[in-house]
Amino acid sequence: WIRGIEWAVFGEDLFLASCAQDCLIRIWKVCTKSEQFPETEDDSIRLKENVFTVKDTDTAYAIALESVLAGHENWVYAVHWQPSFSKDGSMQQPMRILSASMDKTVIIWEPDKESGVWLEQVRVGEVGGNTLGFFDCQFSPDGSMIVAHAFHGALHLWKQATVNKKEWTPEVVISGHFNSVEDVKWDPEGEFIISVGSDQTTRLFAPWKRKQETEVTWHEIARPQVHGYDMRCLAMIGRFQFVSGADEKVLRVFRAPKNFIENFSNITGIPMEKLCSHVSQSPDLPEGATVPALGLSNKAVFEGDMAVQPAEDEETFNSISNQYPEIYFQPLILTEPPPEDHLLQNTLWPEIQKLYGHGYEIFCVACNNSNTVIASACKASKKEHAAIILWSATSWKKLQSLSFHNLTVTQLAFSPNDKFLLAVSRDRNWSLWRKQDSSESGPVFSCCAYTDKNTAVHSRIIWSCDWTPDSKYFITGSRDKKVIIWGQCNLSVTTEGNMLDSIKPCSTVLDAGDSVTAVSISHVLTPDGRYIVAVGLENGKIILYTWKQSGQEPTLADWTMCVEMDNSQSHALAVKRLCWRHHAGRAGHNDQNSSEWLQLASCGADHCVKIFNVNRFAL
Structure with missing residues (x-):
């Protein structure tokens, strides 16, 4: 051909x-x-x-x-x-x-x-x-x-x-996913984002702070995981640790190696002293990671593992072990974003744990704010498979199995105060789980509220959910185009029945105009105390609303549409996830203490990860 x-x-x-x-x-x-x-002469070679x-x-x-x-x-x-x-x-x-x-x-x-x-x-x-x-x-x-x-x-x-x-x-070049991006998360300090996609990669993007220049541009600076399965979800466990789920039955936990933290400091301009607390906790931190031949797990590479290549005149140079070394990782000190060759080979994070327990492909995962509990769920068509599994983020042991939903749980979210776990599902219902005083025999979380066929408001799959920063309300977004805020969840109730009755829609049903695939509420409020809500749609549009409960009964005045992104800024296909930076300011800029700017990260089926600067005084 x-x-x-x-x-x-x-x-x-x-x-x-x-x-x-x-x-x-x-x-x-x-x-x-x-x-x-x-x-030419007859006896010479001649091309026809x-x-x-x-x-x-x-x-x-x-x-x-x-x-x-x-x-x-x-x-x-x-x-x-x-x-x-x-x-x-x-x-x-x-x-x-x-x-x-x-x-x-x-x-x-x-x-x-x-x-x-x-x-x-x-x-x-x-x-x-x-x-x-x-x-x-x-x-x-x-x-x-x-x-x-x-x-x-x-x-x-x-x-x-x-x-x-x-x-x-x-040279430095733009890079990104080459298939649908399924999930994106900010690190707790808001200095980088990590995304996972159907291209079987986990990618880390950070702002590049050039010396003596004010311009800040975002680049891929590490590819912590290159997998054999399509990636589905991830959750940050603290700053330099994350757990990811793919189209396999296993959750994998990764921790940043020393070489990444050094390069992250050089590229972003964040001093090592500020990052050293994370390094000093683990003095035995590996230099990097490599994937063995035919393997799926990133194997840690320590300083002693990196053999020095012998000189060419030595006989051992031509041995099989030297021609095909097991350790491909070579630590490099970078001052600018790495080129594709380096991303592929030298920026993997070591895998520190595998979590086994689900029967089907992992679909969603979440970690609480104190980084002690991980919740995960897998694809399911029966109640027994739709159970949420809780894991300890310190011992990595299975803590509990929460059974309620009949179909796949599509998203999980811990409340900011860590007292509640919210789950939404393909079965059109949500369930709310309250943390109990943990005793050795009793459950860690118990179901305190839920919707069923009699109380459900959503008529189609609920794709997404999130919490307000004060843990009073939570939001759900569904394929039926509806966005609803529920609450209040901070009531000091003792009986399960009271809690069940007290959690009702606190807002009018917002019609977003198309199937809602992602919702997220900012941790920072507007100057007049309204919640800032980002809604992502199946057609790729992102709309920003503000919401505040105005009285006992929900009214249309609760919702205010502030911004509808135009087509040039929106995604071309479905928005898969929205995630606000946890505090005000813009990553990589000197306005970290400024309360003017917020940042919203989004990812979509159009292979794109986007970061929006939002002026909260203009909302």
Whole structure:
């Protein structure tokens, strides 16, 4: 199969480059028949020329194979001539070709000045990692940079050195998920976000604070988990630890290695002293992590594990263990966001625990604010499988199984004061669980309120839920386009019955206009004390409302629509998750103590993660 062709004109000659799945690149030369290729003796080797004419003209053209370039070891997907550029006022096109292949390399070819034979001049690409090569590549207009597009959706950029023209170095480039992004969370301090997606990766984004510059841009600075299953959900356990769930029956817990924390400090400009409390708690922190061959678990790499490569003249260099080392991780000190090669190989976080207990694919997970309890649920079509499992975040033991729902629990949320756990489900109901004084025999949480077929307001799947910062109210959003705020949950009740009766809709039913797939309430209120509510819809729109209970009975005046994001800012497909930064200020800026700005992170099925700056005084 021919995968790419491109024309170029050099003087009077016309050249065509082609590439194919036979791993070869062919260059063809076209000229008019009158200019014919030089005649040769009958006994010499001669390439066959094909003659053709152009319709409505008498001119005959001849085309013959000029050269075959063999250097790639797998299918060649793209071939491009370097574009012409202006030099001394005249347009020139250098005779250079760029090719991209599934062998994970990009090659620049040039003809030798003396012999005219096409030779490989520069080869760049990926080493190791979970990749499958390149689909396309391009020169920059002046030929000083190369951009390539990898199989896994990533862009790679290389720049030519100013002194040594044969040296090309990787550069910072935008990156992100290449499939639906399922969940996103802020770290508790609000200095980075972590997202998971159906592209089987967990990615960490942070603001890059350049020295002596005011500009702050967000970049992917680590890829803590590259998995064999589509990722579904995650929850932060403190600052540098998280638990994630995928289309497998296991929850996996990861902790940041030392090399990440050092680089995080360098890139964001946050002093190490501020981060050191997290490091000092674990003096035995590993340097990084690696994935063993055919493995799914990130294995910790300690300083002593990184063997020094022997010198080339030593006999041991050619042993199998040195040619194929088990440890691929190499610690690097970075001052700018890492390029794709480094993200793939050197930014994994070690896996510290697996949690077994669910019978089907994990669907949602949450951690309480004191980082002691994790709640998780899996896909279910029966009550026995829809049970929520509680885990200890210190001993990693299973604490309790909470059985109530009949179908998949779609989201879990602990109240900010950690007294309640809220669950919403495909069965169109929610359940509220209250923390008990833990005794060795008694349950940790017990069901204190719920909706059923008689009290349910939602008529379709409830996709999302969240709490107000004072733990008084919670919100639910459903496929039936309804958003409802329920409460009050801070009543000092002793009997289960009173609690069940006291929790009713506190707001009018808000019609969002389309299926509601995500809701989130800001921890910071408006200046006049109203709650700020973000609602994400299936059509990709994000709408900001404010809400305040105005009296005993809900009225339409409770809700105020503040902002409806336009199409250029919204997602192109369903919003999967919304998450407000826990406190005011903008990450990476010097306005950390400013109460003016809030930040909202969103992710969607359109492969995008977005961060919005919201001026709360304008709401």
